[in-house]
Amino acid sequence: MSLFEHKEFDQHEQVVFCHDKETGLKAIIAIHDTTLGPSLGGTRLWNYASSSEALTDVLRLSRGMTYKSALAGLPLGGGKAVIIGDAKTIKTPELMRAYGRFVNSLSGRYITAEDVNIRTSDIAYVAEETSYVAGTAEKAGDPSPQTALGTYLGLKAAAKHKFVNDNLNGLKIAVQGLGAVGYDFAEYCAKEGAELFVTDINEEACQRAAKELNATVVGLDEIYGLDVDVYAPCALGAIINDETLKQIKAKIIAGSANNQLATPAHDKIVMDMGILYAPDYVINAGGVIHVCSEAANMSREETDKRVRDIYDTLDQIFTRSAAEKRPTGEIADQMAREVIAKAKAAR
Numbered sequence: 001m002s003l004f005e006h007k008e009f010d011q012h013e014q015v016v017f018c019h020d021k022e023t024g025l026k027a028i029i030a031i032h033d034t035t036l037g038p039s040l041g042g043t044r045l046w047n048y049a050s051s052s053e054a055l056t057d058v059l060r061l062s063r064g065m066t067y068k069s070a071l072a073g074l075p076l077g078g079g080k081a082v083i084i085g086d087a088k089t090i091k092t093p094e095l096m097r098a099y100g101r102f103v104n105s106l107s108g109r110y111i112t113a114e115d116v117n118i119r120t121s122d123i124a125y126v127a128e129e130t131s132y133v134a135g136t137a138e139k140a141g142d143p144s145p146q147t148a149l150g151t152y153l154g155l156k157a158a159a160k161h162k163f164v165n166d167n168l169n170g171l172k173i174a175v176q177g178l179g180a181v182g183y184d185f186a187e188y189c190a191k192e193g194a195e196l197f198v199t200d201i202n203e204e205a206c207q208r209a210a211k212e213l214n215a216t217v218v219g220l221d222e223i224y225g226l227d228v229d230v231y232a233p234c235a236l237g238a239i240i241n242d243e244t245l246k247q248i249k250a251k252i253i254a255g256s257a258n259n260q261l262a263t264p265a266h267d268k269i270v271m272d273m274g275i276l277y278a279p280d281y282v283i284n285a286g287g288v289i290h291v292c293s294e295a296a297n298m299s300r301e302e303t304d305k306r307v308r309d310i311y312d313t314l315d316q317i318f319t320r321s322a323a324e325k326r327p328t329g330e331i332a333d334q335m336a337r338e339v340i341a342k343a344k345a346a347r
């Protein structure tokens with residue numbers, strides 16, 4: 001397994017392979033870039049088929065965190081960690097504490113938080129061994145409300161570019177996923193007069209949206225092909241793919257889900273179809289901004305401002321994408337690299 005030649009290596013500053021014999025912990029911590037501040041990113045627990053698969057994932061995700069924090073204007077770099085194993089069997093307090101000791105050994109170059117299969121209760125064991133944790137239940141708490149607000153504001157920026165203005169009144173919006181983020185996002189849109197079409201595997205959430213938000217509930221696979229203005233993916237990743245794009249009629253794709261593009265090539269395919277795509281890591285940055293408020297001691301006012309800035313950042317991305325005729329995701333990545341380069345030059 002090569003590292004420096006790895007296709008996702010992309011100038012990572014540090015990659016740490018962690019092994020603890022007693023607990024069976026196998027983890028990789030990847031620190032992509034600390035130009036803007038200490039690296040921050042969640043820890044994912046996943047049953048990877050091989051350690052190379054885990055390495056590919058952690059490298060890709062940590063670079064993503066560098067770009068996300070840079071465009072969110074945060075004093076943070078990008079990092080991520082993966083623990084390899086089956087969440088049902090390997091997760092013990094001892095394993096999480098052993099992992100916490102590895103995080104601590106990096107002396108703050110990497111700050112961890114929750115991610116897939118790692119809950120605040122698991123992070124509490126990590127926090128027994130290190131102070132380099134964020135997003136704990138006692139401090140910042142649930143980031144979802146800020147993610148929902150940022151996603152709503154991001155959609156308004158997209159509406160400004162694609163339609164007459166940024167008012168959502170009268171727009172038809174298909175919301176996929178009514179969880180912690182999706183429901184609040186749908187509520188913001190409904191309050192502004194949008195007509196909602198919703199789906200979720202959780203029937204109760206659908207019924208609640210029908211009752212409280214006057215939403216029309218549709219089937220799980222029906223959500224893509226609706227004759228709507230906006231498709232808002234707030235559940236699954238890789239949802240912008242060849243199959244869904246055959247069905248999507250919406251002119252805007254703007255939602256909170258992570259890793260929406262099935263492949264990087266779908267960025268351009270979407271643009272060529274005349275659909276305006278709000279890059280996922282820009283529109284859903286409310287969560288990391290919220291977590292940063294804890295890690296970087298940001299005031300409430302500053303945190304709120306950064307979430308509201310998501311509108312302006314997307315506005316710039318859409319303007320530049322139209323002027324340069326380049327996909328929005330590509331523009332976002334470039335803008336993030338420019339933020340870092342500027343900070344490096346100012347050192």
Ligand SMILES: NC(=O)c1ccc[n+]([C@@H]2O[C@H](COP(=O)([O-])OP(=O)(O)OC[C@H]3O[C@@H](n4cnc5c(N)ncnc54)[C@H](O)[C@@H]3O)[C@@H](O)[C@H]2O)c1
Pocket residue numbers: 143144145147176177178179180181182199200201202205220234235236237256257258284285286287288
């Ligand atoms: N919570 C945050 O602050 C945050 C921040 C950034 C990104 N995100 C991303 O936003 C998305 C939603 O996050 P969340 O915190 O609301 O998660 P959540 O688990 O609370 O909600 C996800 C919802 O999607 C539903 N769902 C699952 N499979 C579905 C399917 N096939 N079709 C329709 N609905 C389905 C679930 O039933 C659930 O209601 C995720 O992709 C997450 O990674 C969340």
